[in-house]
Amino acid sequence: MKKALNIIFIVVGVLVLALFGVRYYTKSHSPFEKLTAKGSRDLKVELGYCRPLMKGRKIFGELIPYNTVWRTGANEATTISFSRTCSFGKRKVKDGKYSLWTVPGERYWTIILNTETGQWGTNYDESKDYLRFKIEAEKTVEPTEQLTIKLNQVADNGIDMTLNWENTQLNIPIR
Incomplete structure (x- = not known):
């Protein structure tokens, strides 16, 4: 025994x-990257994600199919947290931590905040979605080799979240 x-x-x-x-x-x-930004009225935003590389591959529409939920990074699901109630892409969001998912499209992407965090891989549960909205994707002239998300403070004390990869850029205001 x-x-x-x-x-x-x-x-x-x-x-x-x-x-x-x-x-x-x-x-x-x-590699994993953690970002923090502060805005007006005690708003603090934290984002954690893993940054895959293009490595000569066609990303959107092939490696990451259009109209399919994507974890918006590599490895574990990307997370974003808000220190207080704010607007995210002009939608009201309560303070807390969420996983960030997207549905890439040729012109428009769906942005998803999900209440489940800590998932590895693509373990996505749609029933735990907190928020969904569409945003127009911009095309860039120069490709971005490595997935890059930035939290930029803007003049009105808000924060703009930008996502760049391949020839795509998204801009999401956080106020």
């Missing part, structure tokens, strides 16, 4: 180490 328990503990230990190894390996190809 004692020998069986020791074997079980060893197997569980090896599996846990393997899980951490896989996560470390995948993040080495799509």
Whole structure:
């Protein structure tokens, strides 16, 4: 009996180490970045995401199909948190932490805030959506090699979130 328990503990230990190894390996190809920005009236926005590279691939419409939910990054789902109730893309959002998902389209994208956080991969549950809205995607002249999300403070003390990858740019105001 004692020998069986020791074997079980060893197997569980090896599996846990393997899980951490896989996560470390995948993040080495799509590094994690955490952003923070402050706006007016004690608004603080934090965003965490993993940054995949194009590596010569066609991204939108092929690697990431149009009209399909995407985790908006690599590895675990991208997260965004708001310190107070604010507007996100002109929609009211309560303070809290959300996962950020998108549905890329050729001209318009659907932006999704979901109440479930911490998912690895594409474990998306539509029933936990908090907010959805469409936004027009802009085409850029120069391609962006690595997925880049920025939180930029603007003159009216708000924050603009921009997403750039391949030849696509999204701009989402946070006020």
